[in-house]
Amino acid sequence: MLIAGCDRQTAGEVQPQAKETGDSAALDGTVDRTRRGSAMPSISVSDAEGKDLALASLKGQPVLINLWATWCAPCVAELPALNRLAEKRGKSLRIVTVSQDMAKLETVTPFLKPKAPLLEPWLDPEGELGTFYDVTVLPTSIYYDAQGREVWRYVGPLEWDRDKAAALLAETV
Template sequence: MRKAIILVVVAGLFFWAVYDFVIQSNQEAEADVGTNVDDQAPDFELTTLTGKTEKLSDYRGEPVMINFWASWCGPCRSEMPAMQNMYEQNDINILAVNLTTQETKRQDIPDFVDEFQLTFPVLLDVEGKTGSAYQIGSIPTSYFVNSDGIISYKHTGPLNEEQIMQQFEKMK
């Protein structure tokens, strides 16, 4: 009888330790997601102008630049040629997230894309959830996410080609 009680107590302690470890590991993993440098970038799934679905997690294993913008934003307009040139001339990933809820007219988005002849994915944040998850206050705001899905750099304001390339070089 005494052996049975000891066995039950030991088994209970073992299962409690395993349960506690699993719960603690899950909480630590969730706590690491955020919008600061060295945080796990929040995943998102958005649709392009052509109806294709893009997920940030699909780019795991490759560095990616996430750029938040709107068509009426002057600084956003000034950085788009640099982004397009870098995308065409280098093997880099750019996801341009349009803050669709901030647009005056939805037609402004494809007009903007045509004007700048953008060929990288332009994603529509129709509900504003991705902009909120990334705590976008000012635009343009760009996040550089390394191949492990970790934010390596955040920049508010327009970027030039040299700045974009510099961040991709750091993520190699």
């Protein structure tokens, strides 16, 4: 088994932009269900216009929160599969991609849009969300049911439009 991920970027670090290489289908991650049933955090993320999205307000449909960064090669490799998932399940599943970059959305948005045009770019500039989830490896995805209860966390990249992901997304609390 091969597991790949990225450590969190610290302030002041400048890293080159990641390039997509190889087939991310060969990568495997870890499913964590230890926080199953926990409520979605009362944390807000921001969009390119500075508008806030309160995550706890997203009840009513399942939500997949994906923490990623432009400098994280496995994150970048995962983006097309997340985009295909958004195309297939966009009406029944809210996908919230939250960049953990220290950069502003003016950098993140142009990076994300060509790779995943259906995904909304959100930013967590203070790293509050990553801290709340105790994220040490990117990408990390957290799945919530329609009532806003955590179902699982997935650490590492995943082919979101394949059978393994479909089985995970069928789970409820």
